[in-house]
Amino acid sequence: MLRFIKRHPISVILALILHIGIGVLITHEWQDSTESNKIAAQGEEESAVHQNRQNNQFVKIEPLKTFAVDSALVKQQIERIQAVESAKKREQVELAAKTDKERQRLKELKLRQKEEQAKAEQATKRTAEQILKTEAERKKTEAERKKTEEAKRLASLEKEKADSERAKAEKAKKASLLAEKERQLANEKTALAQKQRQVEEDRKKALVLEIARKDKENKALAIEAEKAKATQAQATAAAALQRQLDEESAAQRATQKRQQLLSLRQTYISSISAKVKDNWRTPARISPEAQCDLRITQTPTGNVTSVRIVNCNSHASKQFKDAAEKAVYRSEPLPAPPVKELFERVITFEFKP
Amino acid sequence: MTSVNFKFVTFFQHTAQIRRLLLLSITAFSMSLFTVSAMAELTIEISEGYDNAIPIAIVPFGYEVQSTMTPVSSKTVASSQSPEDLAKIIAADLRRSGRFNPLSNAQLPAFPTDVDALDYEQWRALDLDNLLMGKIIDEGNGFYQIEMRFMDVLRKNQVIGKRWNHIPKSNLRQIAHQMSDLIYQELTGVRGAFNTQISYVTLRKIEGKRHYTLEVADSDGFNPQPILKSNQPIMSPSWSPDGKKLAYVSFENGRSQIFIQSLDGKYRENVAQFKGINGAPAWSPDGTKLAMTLSKDGSADIYVMELKTGNLQQLTRKYSIETEAAWAENGQSLFFNSDRRGQPQVFQVFLETGEINRVTYDGNYNANPEISPDGRYLSMVHSNSGFHIGLLDLYTNEFRVLTDTFLDESPTFSPNGEMILYAMNRNGEGQLAVVAIDGKTSQTLKVKDGEVREPAWGPYLSH
Numbered sequence: 001m002l003r004f005i006k007r008h009p010i011s012v013i014l015a016l017i018l019h020i021g022i023g024v025l026i027t028h029e030w031q032d033s034t035e036s037n038k039i040a041a042q043g044e045e046e047s048a049v050h051q052n053r054q055n056n057q058f059v060k061i062e063p064l065k066t067f068a069v070d071s072a073l074v075k076q077q078i079e080r081i082q083a084v085e086s087a088k089k090r091e092q093v094e095l096a097a098k099t100d101k102e103r104q105r106l107k108e109l110k111l112r113q114k115e116e117q118a119k120a121e122q123a124t125k126r127t128a129e130q131i132l133k134t135e136a137e138r139k140k141t142e143a144e145r146k147k148t149e150e151a152k153r154l155a156s157l158e159k160e161k162a163d164s165e166r167a168k169a170e171k172a173k174k175a176s177l178l179a180e181k182e183r184q185l186a187n188e189k190t191a192l193a194q195k196q197r198q199v200e201e202d203r204k205k206a207l208v209l210e211i212a213r214k215d216k217e218n219k220a221l222a223i224e225a226e227k228a229k230a231t232q233a234q235a236t237a238a239a240a241l242q243r244q245l246d247e248e249s250a251a252q253r254a255t256q257k258r259q260q261l262l263s264l265r266q267t268y269i270s271s272i273s274a275k276v277k278d279n280w281r282t283p284a285r286i287s288p289e290a291q292c293d294l295r296i297t298q299t300p301t302g303n304v305t306s307v308r309i310v311n312c313n314s315h316a317s318k319q320f321k322d323a324a325e326k327a328v329y330r331s332e333p334l335p336a337p338p339v340k341e342l343f344e345r346v347i348t349f350e351f352k353p
Numbered sequence: 354m355t356s357v358n359f360k361f362v363t364f365f366q367h368t369a370q371i372r373r374l375l376l377l378s379i380t381a382f383s384m385s386l387f388t389v390s391a392m393a394e395l396t397i398e399i400s401e402g403y404d405n406a407i408p409i410a411i412v413p414f415g416y417e418v419q420s421t422m423t424p425v426s427s428k429t430v431a432s433s434q435s436p437e438d439l440a441k442i443i444a445a446d447l448r449r450s451g452r453f454n455p456l457s458n459a460q461l462p463a464f465p466t467d468v469d470a471l472d473y474e475q476w477r478a479l480d481l482d483n484l485l486m487g488k489i490i491d492e493g494n495g496f497y498q499i500e501m502r503f504m505d506v507l508r509k510n511q512v513i514g515k516r517w518n519h520i521p522k523s524n525l526r527q528i529a530h531q532m533s534d535l536i537y538q539e540l541t542g543v544r545g546a547f548n549t550q551i552s553y554v555t556l557r558k559i560e561g562k563r564h565y566t567l568e569v570a571d572s573d574g575f576n577p578q579p580i581l582k583s584n585q586p587i588m589s590p591s592w593s594p595d596g597k598k599l600a601y602v603s604f605e606n607g608r609s610q611i612f613i614q615s616l617d618g619k620y621r622e623n624v625a626q627f628k629g630i631n632g633a634p635a636w637s638p639d640g641t642k643l644a645m646t647l648s649k650d651g652s653a654d655i656y657v658m659e660l661k662t663g664n665l666q667q668l669t670r671k672y673s674i675e676t677e678a679a680w681a682e683n684g685q686s687l688f689f690n691s692d693r694r695g696q697p698q699v700f701q702v703f704l705e706t707g708e709i710n711r712v713t714y715d716g717n718y719n720a721n722p723e724i725s726p727d728g729r730y731l732s733m734v735h736s737n738s739g740f741h742i743g744l745l746d747l748y749t750n751e752f753r754v755l756t757d758t759f760l761d762e763s764p765t766f767s768p769n770g771e772m773i774l775y776a777m778n779r780n781g782e783g784q785l786a787v788v789a790i791d792g793k794t795s796q797t798l799k800v801k802d803g804e805v806r807e808p809a810w811g812p813y814l815s816h
Contacts, residue, residue: 284540285541
């Protein structure tokens with residue numbers, strides 16, 4: 001669009017002026033019609049009022065209405081149109097002037113643009129030159145670098161070539177060796193295969209033999225197992241019998257031991273009772289029927305920690321009880337049990353001196 | 354208590370028959386009265402002790418003088434300055450009972466006077482059960498404070514703790530006997546009879562003349578006090594139940610008469626001066642009556658006199674000799690001896706009904722009955738051959754001979770019934786002896802220069 005405007009500035013301006021003119025005309029026409037519409041509306045209102053009045057009161061025959069055209073008003077209207085015409089002309093003149101001015105400005109702008117463009121081109125040229133210069137320098141160094149690199153590359157290529165040749169030679173050598181090896185390997189493989197075949201055959205033979213042997217063995221084992229089973233059954237029965245016997249004898253032994261311990265316990269308590277009796281003495285005259293239970297608390301070393309005189313009969317006097325208690329203390333240390341497990345911390349026995 | 358007739362006979366003859374024949378002639382025999390100035394203490398010999406006497410430690414009492422300046426602190430003074438060796442008195446008491454064996458001072462490992470100073474193990478090692486220790490504190494002005502601690506060595510505690518204040522020197526021995534009593538009671542369950550008195554009659558022959566003295570002494574023979582002195586026989590002392598008076602037979606008026614005399618000598622009364630024999634007085638347990646032997650109606654019979662009125666109740670009416678009455682402990686009957694069956698045996702007469710039962714059957718001679726304070730035992734002079742003290746258990750009728758001494762007579766029970774004091778004859782001289790009723794211990798009491806007879810053990814002292 002801009003390019004179009006730049007290319008055809010006069011035609012554009014003319015078109016613009018034409019459009020503006022048309023626009024002005026249209027605007028003016030639209031304003032007039034709105035004015036007349038307003039008046040028409042007023043007249044209608046008045047008639048409506050009249051109609052209402054008539055409707056409300058009575059029908060009155062209206063006299064014919066006439067419009068008197070005011071010459072002043074027409075004049076005014078003409079003047080106003082003329083003013084508008086002149087204003088339009090003025091506007092056109094102003095627009096033409098403006099267009100000229102604009103054209104002038106555009107020309108100048110174009111000139112300035114050209115100048116600036118020239119300047120810019122110059123500057124671009126300079127920078128391009130500069131760039132070229134540096135580029136040349138860079139290229140120079142690059143070329144040098146490439147040269148050395150090329151030299152290097154060539155050297156390495158040379159080397160590679162030599163290497164590859166050497167490698168080739170080696171490869172060939174290796175290949176021959178490999179071939180030799182492969183040959184050997186193939187030989188070996190065949191030998192091995194043969195051997196394996198042999199071994200396999202041997203194994204098969206052995207396996208057959210083994211199976212036969214195993215079979216035989218299994219049979220023997222089965223017999224053996226059968227035999228063992230029988231023996232085991234016998235043994236189990238014997239063991240059970242033995243166990244039963246053992247249990248019986250253990251129970252018997254336990255009973256015996258229990259009885260033994262019981263009798264030992266009796267002996268133990270009797271030995272304590274006897275020692276207390278030995279140590280019994282009193283200046284008091286004691287009834288021969290006096291009797292009490294002595295409840296002695298002792299330490300494992302037989303030292304007496306407490307003595308309680310309980311369950312006395314009616315013959316047991318205070319002196320009897322005192323003397324009994326003293327006899328216990330006098331019996332320290334109390335006799336040790338014949339078996340350690342028989343030790344009792346609290347011992348109670350009937351006491352009758 | 355012994356009867357006049359039997360007692361005098363035993364001085365000269367040793368058979369009951371002769372004694373009985375000589376009865377009347379002796380009562381007519383008179384002697385002149387005279388005073389014996391010297392009082393000899395009885396010495397006691399323990400002839401037999403228990404086999405199983407209990408060892409006991411009686412530690413010498415500490416002696417302290419209470420300073421008048423600082424009454425709180427007191428100074429310990431060597432016990433040799435102590436006014437009385439209380440430990441010695443107590444040890445002797447306990448030894449005499451036969452049930453204890455007090456250690457000698459040399460055997461004691463220490464002399465503690467206070468609980469703090471007591472090492473129980475040290476004493477237990479001596480096989481001891483008990484230990485007594487204490488202090489005499491001199492309050493000044495001849496008065497003392499006494500403290501006792503009786504310890505249980507086995508159970509490690511104090512059994513008895515007691516203190517006496519303001520005791521005059523003359524009473525210190527009595528306090529010691531009280532301590533013995535407490536210990537004895539604690540250990541035997543029986544009240545001790547150490548703090549009691551005995552009465553007896555001593556006979557000294559000076560220049561061919563006989564000197565009789567009725568004496569009262571402590572149970573251990575110490576503190577002898579003369580009650581009556583006479584050159585005529587004094588016999589059969591009997592204690593009033595309150596321990597303040599004695600009834601006895603005195604020949605001072607030329608024949609046997611019964612007197613009652615207070616121990617302090619302020620009171621003396623001739624209560625029986627009937628024709629014939631007035632003998633063998635015995636105080637009733639309630640102290641209101643006196644049983645006696647009177648022969649005012651011909652033969653010797655048992656009478657009971659109401660002391661207030663002097664009224665007599667005759668309990669026996671036989672031609673035979675009935676004498677030596679002893680009261681049952683309940684005061685409702687009397688035991689006496691009678692030869693109504695030929696030989697003297699003990700009978701019992703009931704005051705209410707006059708019913709008479711024979712009590713003794715063992716042996717051919719049982720006389721001079723005495724009843725134990727609990728009424729269970731009857732002691733007597735028993736003879737099958739020789740005269741010994743016999744004991745009959747009235748509950749079980751079990752009879753035992755307790756003594757093996759010679760010519761025993763006049764048994765008398767200690768107030769606790771544990772011992773019997775009696776008279777016997779050794780080397781031709783009268784001595785006293787004590788035997789336990791179980792017969793397990795005995796001892797003799799004798800005076801230095803004379804004979805001692807007619808013992809009677811007094812009641813408990815009232816304090």
